[in-house]
Amino acid sequence: MRTLLSSGLVFATLLASPPTALAGPPVAAPDTITAANGVVLTNTDPVITAFRSRDAVSCGSLPSDPDLAAKLDAIAEADIAPSWVPMRAATCLGELYANDARFADWVGPWFSDDDRGGLAVAVLDGTRSDATAQQRLAPLALAATGRWAPILARHLR
Amino acid sequence: MNRPLHRQPSCLAPVLLLALSATTGCPYTGNNGKNNGDSAVNPLRIETQSVVSDSGGVITLSLDVQDGERFQVVQDDGKGGVVFTDSLTDPSGTKVLDWQDWQTSKYSYTEAVYGAKYANTTNWPIREEDGPTRGGTWTFVGDTLKSNYSQKPNEPVDITIAYRKDADPTHGAVHVIVAYCTGVDSDPEVVRGVEAAVATWTQIWAAFGITLTVDYAEIALDPALPNTSDGEQAYQDLAAQYDDHPLIEVIGDSIAGDLTILGETSAIPGPMAATQITAVEVSWMGHAGGNGNFSDGEIQMMGETMAHETGHFLGMFHPVEDGWQYWDYLDDTEDCTNQNTCEADLGSNLMFPYTICTTFTSCDPQQDLSPKQVGIMLNYVGVE
């Protein structure tokens, strides 16, 4: 869904087991991702597992983490199924960490990237109760062009 | 779904008297009238009444049920007050549903006994083994409550009672209106994804004998949807346009301004009568992800979300809640007690609370239902 090139991320992937010879069993899928911000994610990370719920997830009751903000940024940028996992991470990043010093650097590029416009909408929604954060994001949302422009505009409060 | 707020004991009230302010009995003759001449089959009949709760906030109704009929009572406060189901008693005097049995239970049976804002729905039978119903006079007792769950006396409530009896109780048909919020269907990629997801949902339910007939509509509503349980007049207005009480599936960008919510049902079960909470909501954006384009896997996930959330609306709970301490009240879904056994026994179930993904990018299909889960859906009176 999200490509490495378009997301600007470089993932170092580790194989769970080494490739085998021809006609052997299929190569196991990588089970860790190292994100651009240095966070190492595993497929069974408790935050990822929480985001895989079918029903609503509360950002306020996510599993504790030494640097949850960085983990949310890493999850938002990663190619993780279901697609709502990165979207929920972006929402919670907006809801919980709009005042983090790294926030603008993390979310800013999403507003001008067609392949990540949905993350920009998600982060806008996450800041829905934070007028100051919305004010800071408004110029980015209003400067967007293309398919996401009208959608971003209607998610500004 | 989150576990609902349970009723506080302070609302215990003696059943006093029926206070009918007006009665507008209204035999239904809508397009469900596929009456095939078999008098044992009743496609659908609807009664509506406007009542006022008594000085203790109690509503008592007598239901004239024919042998084998399913029925649904919808109490519609219409103003956001809490309405509650106290009990249901069959013609022999047996209380078949009593709220007190469920307040602290580890099993979930119906949210009717937890109370709901705007409208509360009691569908009977709930499970296969709760039926078939005995003909005669059934007694329904409900309450009108304040937001703190203390009694709210003398409160007007609109009552809709629907009765249905089918020739073939092993199969069902459901009419669905998929309603796009303003502007959403102007995006061709969204329309493509939604239609493909609806096809997946149709396929999932068809495997269990439930046929969907789907029509598409537009609803004049901001795509940033409210919570379904918060009530929306546009839902009532849309539902009221149809005689056959379709399920309303609303497609928006997000729900409650929160892209952590993928889909949402107003209640378990939800009302088939036209009320402000007669809807299931689905966020297209939550499924399409950051790039807004639907892959095949994302379409499958959205189809499963539609089937899962609408399954709640028809009365199904999760077979087990995350935490492994609460279960549905069915004996053919395992009462598992830890993550490993729950995922092994129930992980492929449509109503499992979360998706199971063995790698970062690959999630297992969740499209199974037990016979008794299907039985709950077939007992929902809105299912033909």
Ligand SMILES: [Zn+2]
């Ligand atoms: Zn659910």
